Amino acid sequence: MKSGFLKSFADSRKMKYSSLSIALSAIIIALIVILNSITAVLSEKFGWYIDMTDEQIFSLTDDTKELLATLNKDVQLEIVFPQDKDVIDTNYANSATSGSIGYVHATAEQIAKESDNVTVSYHDVDKDYLFYKNAGVLGKAGDDSILILRKDENGNYIKGDFRVYPINYFYVGDTEGNLYGYNGELMFMSALLAMSNDTVPVVYFTIGHGEKSFKADISITYETINNEFAKGNIDASALELMRVFCDSGFTVKALDITTGEIPADTRVLVINQPQGDFDDDELYKINTYLENKGTVFMFTPHDIELPNLYTTLKASYGVTVNTDTTPIEDPSTQFSNTKYTLLANVSNIDNSFASAQYFGALNSFSSLRARLYKSATLDIDERYMTKDGYRTGSITKYTYPLLETSSDAVFKGEKKTHYLMSITSIEAWDYELQESTFSYLVVCPASEFATPQFISTTTASNKDMVLSLIQTTSSVQTPVNLDYKTFMNYNLDITDRQAQSATILLATILPAIVVLCGVVILVRRKHR
Numbered sequence: 001m002k003s004g005f006l007k008s009f010a011d012s013r014k015m016k017y018s019s020l021s022i023a024l025s026a027i028i029i030a031l032i033v034i035l036n037s038i039t040a041v042l043s044e045k046f047g048w049y050i051d052m053t054d055e056q057i058f059s060l061t062d063d064t065k066e067l068l069a070t071l072n073k074d075v076q077l078e079i080v081f082p083q084d085k086d087v088i089d090t091n092y093a094n095s096a097t098s099g100s101i102g103y104v105h106a107t108a109e110q111i112a113k114e115s116d117n118v119t120v121s122y123h124d125v126d127k128d129y130l131f132y133k134n135a136g137v138l139g140k141a142g143d144d145s146i147l148i149l150r151k152d153e154n155g156n157y158i159k160g161d162f163r164v165y166p167i168n169y170f171y172v173g174d175t176e177g178n179l180y181g182y183n184g185e186l187m188f189m190s191a192l193l194a195m196s197n198d199t200v201p202v203v204y205f206t207i208g209h210g211e212k213s214f215k216a217d218i219s220i221t222y223e224t225i226n227n228e229f230a231k232g233n234i235d236a237s238a239l240e241l242m243r244v245f246c247d248s249g250f251t252v253k254a255l256d257i258t259t260g261e262i263p264a265d266t267r268v269l270v271i272n273q274p275q276g277d278f279d280d281d282e283l284y285k286i287n288t289y290l291e292n293k294g295t296v297f298m299f300t301p302h303d304i305e306l307p308n309l310y311t312t313l314k315a316s317y318g319v320t321v322n323t324d325t326t327p328i329e330d331p332s333t334q335f336s337n338t339k340y341t342l343l344a345n346v347s348n349i350d351n352s353f354a355s356a357q358y359f360g361a362l363n364s365f366s367s368l369r370a371r372l373y374k375s376a377t378l379d380i381d382e383r384y385m386t387k388d389g390y391r392t393g394s395i396t397k398y399t400y401p402l403l404e405t406s407s408d409a410v411f412k413g414e415k416k417t418h419y420l421m422s423i424t425s426i427e428a429w430d431y432e433l434q435e436s437t438f439s440y441l442v443v444c445p446a447s448e449f450a451t452p453q454f455i456s457t458t459t460a461s462n463k464d465m466v467l468s469l470i471q472t473t474s475s476v477q478t479p480v481n482l483d484y485k486t487f488m489n490y491n492l493d494i495t496d497r498q499a500q501s502a503t504i505l506l507a508t509i510l511p512a513i514v515v516l517c518g519v520v521i522l523v524r525r526k527h528r
Contacts, residue, residue, distance in 0.1 A: 060185065068111065078149045079121070079188075099171035100167070103170070104146065137162055190248060205238065206255055209275065212238050213270070240463075267295065269289065269294065283309065287316060291395065291426065302375050303324065327376065333405070344404065346370075372446040373446065373447060378422050384424070397426050398427070402442075422443050450462065
């Protein structure tokens with residue numbers, strides 16, 4: 001090597017420009033790394049992100065933001081996750097039938113960011129024993145559920161005022177039991193609004209007619225329902241229906257209207273599977289209650305005649321209940337194990353106001369249906385189904401079907417679309433307030449619509465329908481009518497041959513093109 005070669009090479013124009021280029025490249029790369037790190041920290045702290053999902057699963061809707069603004073400003077609520085935050089942040093893996101905690105966590109964080117009333121905390125359920133003990137919820141939650149706690153003005157947890165929700169509670173299954181959609185906003189807002197309400201609404205379940213409800217004259221809440229059931233004070237077939245009310249912030253009580261009046265604090269009256277009829281005095285009390293901003297849910301047997309009750313339904317609300325010892329059959333929707341278990345469709349009559357109003361987003365999900373066993377059918381007087389309703393004096397009544405069969409259903413030898421659930425909206429003019437008030441009557445003549453078997457199942461939407469009806473008819477709080485968000489299939493549907501071709505393209509052809517371009521550039525420079 002010639003003397004001075006290294007020095008002359010280092011001083012050469014090519015080397016200087018190359019060094020400058022390398023230095024600039026290193027500086028730019030370093031700046032990008034630093035900027036990326038700073039952005040990551042700030043986005044973590046302030047929640048900066050871009051939601052690129054088609055259904056905006058990670059973004060709160062404007063409706064949710066409006067509902068958050070209505071929370072009681074004097075109430076502080078805390079959403080507690082049972083795992084460390086870094087574990088939850090990366091857990092978005094849904095199975096076919098089980099939802100992940102990650103989506104729920106993303107919604108909770110957005111809610112806490114939007115509302116001064118709500119915070120999010122993380123306490124490992126297996127390690128943080130003292131936290132759960134001090135909060136009064138030791139043993140109440142597992143690693144597949146979350147807690148919502150309420151605090152007093154001093155920041156102390158109010159013992160007994162909490163909710164526990166399994167992660168799958170925030171998801172919707174289709175009729176085959178597979179995950180279909182995410183309803184995190186609906187579930188969170190239902191709980192938060194109920195827990196921020198200082199006035200506890202009351203739902204009464206009637207007794208005295210062989211109803212499947214209470215076995216003793218007691219009242220229950222979210223905290224006491226399991227203990228009262230263990231004591232044998234609650235009929236097993238009514239347990240989950242009562243639990244839906246408790247989840248919505250109600251106190252649930254027994255009521256014998258054969259001997260007493262319907263109390264003034266009654267927000268909802270439930271008649272669940274009566275085995276005996278109601279007398280004229282009782283029906284007068286129910287009608288009076290309905291004309292004064294009341295709500296009645298009526299689930300009756302498919303095969304028991306209740307002449308007084310059904311005569312009143314037909315005469316006063318345009319609803320005819322067709323009972324029969326042989327329930328309806330629907331071959332196109334029935335389950336293989338029994339011809340009397342069927343899936344009911346959300347009604348899609350010309351005037352679909354009812355199902356859209358009371359079932360909200362459920363109305364747009366063709367695969368979400370109710371599950372019924374041994375159902376009778378309903379006929380509805382056409383006068384009540386018009387857009388103007390049926391008017392008597394200052395009261396107007398509108399009755400529409402909510403659930404119906406397919407056109408293949410057969411009842412008493414008649415094959416057609418049959419109605420399975422109806423809702424009557426009763427509009428009355430309040431002269432003192434100078435505005436309309438509304439009452440609601442829901443009728444479903446199925447032996448098993450609101451039983452634990454069907455409310456708890458992930459293959460039907462019975463629970464979601466009951467929850468929607470509670471919140472849109474009982475005036476417990478600002479009505480919650482938030483959209484479900486369906487999961488999109490983002491899997492690449494390609495064959496092995498297509499995958500192999502893509503691999504060859506990326507691994508050989510593209511690099512070859514880069515090399516070729518380099519050769520062309522070198523040749524052109526050499527011949528300048």
